[in-house]
Amino acid sequence: MHSKWIAAVLSLLSTNVLAQDTVNHVGHFVAAVSTTPPAPWQVIRFDKRIPPTQYQVISWDGVIAVEAKANASMALLARPLSVDLTLTPVLCWRWRVDAPLKTADMATKQGDDYAARVYLAFSLPTENIDFITKAKLKLVRSLYGNHVPDAALNYVWDNRYPVGTQRPNAYTDRTQMIVLRSGPEYAGVWVTERRNILADAMLAFDTDRVSPTLLAVAADTDNTGERAHSGFADLHFVPIDTKCDFPLAKQ
Numbered sequence: 001m002h003s004k005w006i007a008a009v010l011s012l013l014s015t016n017v018l019a020q021d022t023v024n025h026v027g028h029f030v031a032a033v034s035t036t037p038p039a040p041w042q043v044i045r046f047d048k049r050i051p052p053t054q055y056q057v058i059s060w061d062g063v064i065a066v067e068a069k070a071n072a073s074m075a076l077l078a079r080p081l082s083v084d085l086t087l088t089p090v091l092c093w094r095w096r097v098d099a100p101l102k103t104a105d106m107a108t109k110q111g112d113d114y115a116a117r118v119y120l121a122f123s124l125p126t127e128n129i130d131f132i133t134k135a136k137l138k139l140v141r142s143l144y145g146n147h148v149p150d151a152a153l154n155y156v157w158d159n160r161y162p163v164g165t166q167r168p169n170a171y172t173d174r175t176q177m178i179v180l181r182s183g184p185e186y187a188g189v190w191v192t193e194r195r196n197i198l199a200d201a202m203l204a205f206d207t208d209r210v211s212p213t214l215l216a217v218a219a220d221t222d223n224t225g226e227r228a229h230s231g232f233a234d235l236h237f238v239p240i241d242t243k244c245d246f247p248l249a250k251q
Contacts, residue, residue, distance in 0.1 A: 022087070022088060022238065022239050022242055023088075023236055023237075023238050023242070024083060024088050024236055024237040024238070025234075025235075025236045025245075026079065026081065026215055026235050026236060026237065027041075027066075027093065027217075027232065027233070027234065027235025028234055028235070028236065029057050029064045029065060029066060029233060030064055031057075031059060031064055035056040035057050035058060036056065037055055037056070037057055037066055037077055038057070040079045040080055041066075041078065041079045042077070042078060042079070043055065043075050043076070043077055043078075044075060044077075044078045044216070045074075045075045046074075046076075047074070047222075050074050050075075050222045051071070051072065051074075051222075052073055052074070052075035053069065053070040053073045053074060053075045053218060053219050053220070053221075054068070054069045054070075054073075055067065055068055055075075055077045059250075060096075060190075060231050060233075061189075061190065061249065062249035062250040063094060063190055063231070063233050063234075063249050063250075064233065065094070065231040065232060065233035065234075066217060066231065066232045066233065067230075067231050068116070068217065068218065068219035068228070068230045068231065068232070069219065069227075069228075069229055070219035070220060070221040070226075070227065070228040070229075070230075071221065071227050072221055072222060072224075072225040072226070073221060073222055074218070074220045074221070074222035075218070076119060076217070076218045077216060077217050077218065078119075078214050078215065078216035078217075079214070079216070080213065080214060081213060081214055081215040082211075082212070083212050083237050085197060085201070086198070087239065088237035088239055089197055089198035089237075089239075089240055090194060090195065090196050090197065090237060090238050090240055090242075090244075091118075091120075091193075091194075091195050091197050091235065091236070091237055092192065092193065092194050092195075092234070092235070092236050092237075092238060092245070092246070093118060093193050093232060093233070093234060093236075094190045094191065094192050094231075094232070094233045094234050094246065095118070095157065095190070095191065095193065095217075095230065095231060095232050096116075096186075096187075096188070096189060096190045096191065096230060096231045097115040097116050097157050097187050097228065097229070097230045098115075098187060098228075098229040098230070099115065099184060099187050099188075099228075099229075100157060100158065100159035100182070100184055100187065101113055101114065101159045101221065101224060101226050101228060102159065102224075102226060103226065104158070104159050104160065104223075104224050104226070105160055106156070106158060106160070106161060106167065106169075106170060106177050107167070107170060108170055109171060109223065110223055110224075111223060111224060112169065112170045112171065112220075112223050113220050113221045113222065113223050113224045113226065113228075114154075114156045114158065114218070114219070114220050114228075115157050115159070115219060115229075115230050116156070116157040116218075116219055116228070116230035116231075116232070117154050117155060117156040117157065117217070117218050117219075117220060118154070118193075118215075118216070118217055118232070118235075119152060119153070119155075119214075119215070119216040119217070119218060120152060120153045120197060120212055120214070120215055120216075121149030121150075121151075121152045121213050121214035121215075121216075122149055122150055122151045122152065122153075122201060122205070122210045122211060122212055122213060123149070123150050123210070123211040123213050124150040124151055124205060124207065124209070124210060124211075128205065128206070128207050128209075149174075149214065150174070151174050151175070151176075151201075151204070151205050151210075152174065152175040152176070153175075153178065153200055153204060154169070154175060154176065154177045155178050155180050155193070155195060156177055156178065156179055156180065157180065157181040157182070157230070158179045158181070158182045158183075159182065159183065160182070161179050161182060162182055163179055163181065163182050164179065165177075165178070165179040165182075166178045166179070166204075176200075176204040178200065180193055190231075190233070190249065192244065194244055196240065197212070197237075198210070217232040217235075234246050234247065
């Protein structure tokens with residue numbers, strides 16, 4: 001009896017350790033003296049003429065998070081990413097907004113702004129990029145730098161379109177916009193998300209040979225000139241059959 005009980009406990013512990021090993025934390029922030037987002041996170045500006053969104057790490061309603069403040073501004077808070085999506089295809093995260101934007105419209109360049117968005121850049125197989133697209137990417141990278149990816153997914157908190165809307169970005173069809181939250185219903189509180197990145201990328205780019213190269217969060221208001229206040233926390237990848245690993249918010 002005693003040996004069976006020990007074996008059962010050891011089995012349970014080993015299962016728990018295995019589950020922890022398969023959780024890939026890529027955006028787990030901790031309290032620190034400095035409020036600057038830690039390396040490898042860095043601010044990326046595509047256009048130096050546009051003021052950058054401001055980012056800092058804070059404790060927000062019991063969650064250690066990146067706070068984003070946008071005022072007619074745009075910049076990504078980004079980190080390099082190397083994840084095997086065949087093993088851990090699901091991205092989990094928390095986010096929040098004080099309020100959605102008022103005048104944004106993702107269908108237009110003038111309205112291409114979001115109170116909050118989570119951005120993933122991908123490298124695609126050469127054969128999945130036609131000659132004209134390769135030429136366009138080369139030109140754009142000469143103007144805006146090598147951070148411009150082969151393709152990208154944006155998960156957005158929108159103000160206008162219903163949850164589930166998916167459409168190309170107003171500036172480039174290499175980027176797909178996916179609405180996960182819309183309107184003010186969940187504004188002012190932390191909400192959690194769970195998304196199969198590999199499935200979304202396969203649907204968007206017609207290949208399963210996608211390699212994530214960059215993960216970013218942003219509040220983006222340079223086109224509309226509005227203000228936005230949002231937060232992001234606990235970004236991590238898990239296997240498709242594994243629960244998200246969100247720590248409890250501190251009271």
